[in-house]
Every structure is written in C-alpha cells, then in structure tokens.
Amino acid sequence: xxxxxxxxxxxxxxxxxxxxxxxxxxxxxxxxxxxxxxxxxxxxxxxxxxxxxxxxxxxxxxxxxxxxxxxxxxxxxxxxxxxxxxxxxxxxxxxxxxxxxxxxxxxxxxxxxxxxxxxxxxxxxxxxx
Numbered sequence: 001x002x003x004x005x006x007x008x009x010x011x012x013x014x015x016x017x018x019x020x021x022x023x024x025x026x027x028x029x030x031x032x033x034x035x036x037x038x039x040x041x042x043x044x045x046x047x048x049x050x051x052x053x054x055x056x057x058x059x060x061x062x063x064x065x066x067x068x069x070x071x072x073x074x075x076x077x078x079x080x081x082x083x084x085x086x087x088x089x090x091x092x093x094x095x096x097x098x099x100x101x102x103x104x105x106x107x108x109x110x111x112x113x114x115x116x117x118x119x120x121x122x123x124x125x126x127x128x129x
Contacts, residue, residue, distance in 0.1 A: 008033050010119070012058060012070070018103030019056070019070055026127035029070070031058055031119040051076065051094060051117050058119035059096060059112065068118065071096035071105050 014027040023029070051057055051073045059069040075095035093111040098104075106112065 008035070009122075012068070012119075014070060016103075018098035018100050018105070019072070020100045022072075022099045023056070023070065023124060024127070028125040028127070029056075029121050030123040030125070031121050033058075033119045034117070051114070051120065056121040057096065057117045058121070059116055060118045061109065061112065061116055069096075069105070070121070071098055073117075074106070077111065 010031050010033055012029045012031055014023045014025055014029065016025055053073055053076060055073045057071060057073055059071055060067065061069070073094055074097050077093040077095075078091065090111075092114040094114065094117060095106045095111055096117075097106055
C-alpha cells in the first residue's frame, strides 16, 4: 500500500489481492486518517467516529508498525465479554477480514484494538483495466 496525505485525508494505493473482488491491486482509495492515537487508550473514539460493520478500513497492527492492511470490519465488541478458557474480545475490539478468504486478517490475528484502525475508506477510484 502506498500512502499520501493532506491534513486528515489521503490517498492509498491497493497492493495485493486480499480485498478482491471489491478492491483490486492498483486501485486508488481516498481515506480519512484518524489522529495518531495512543493504542493503550482504546476506549476513546477517534474524533467521535467508531468503525461500523461493513466499513472498509486501513489497519496498522501494533505488532507490525509501518505495515498497513486494507480490510472490512465484520464484528465490533462494545462491551467486555467474559469467557472461561478462551481469549474473549475486550471493549472496543474489532474483527476485520479481507473479502478474499485467502488473505491474512482477524482469522489469523484475532481481535484488533480500536487504535489499530488508522483510517476509513471513503471512495475508490478503479485503475484502468
């Protein structure tokens, strides 16, 4: 993914097949970047915005700083869940998946914190085919 931004809006280039067929490698996306958030403060909203189910977002995992992924929000956990034995999602956690089932996403990583969602996709410009 290539990145260019002005203020809180920017343009990213899709690289790879993880969001096919919705997004293809070479497509350009207009995104709204969220302010640099302290990942430890995951209970805070990004300027009043919370990712919604179905939104396409840009992810930067805290364990892979500088590497960005484009994924779709599939689930959101708004309250603490208690689970015996298994790892349960905490408040403000997100489950994201690529549209292509062969991609790497929450099926591999598990739940993501709200601070790992760095931008929301607003518009797609398809590359010439």
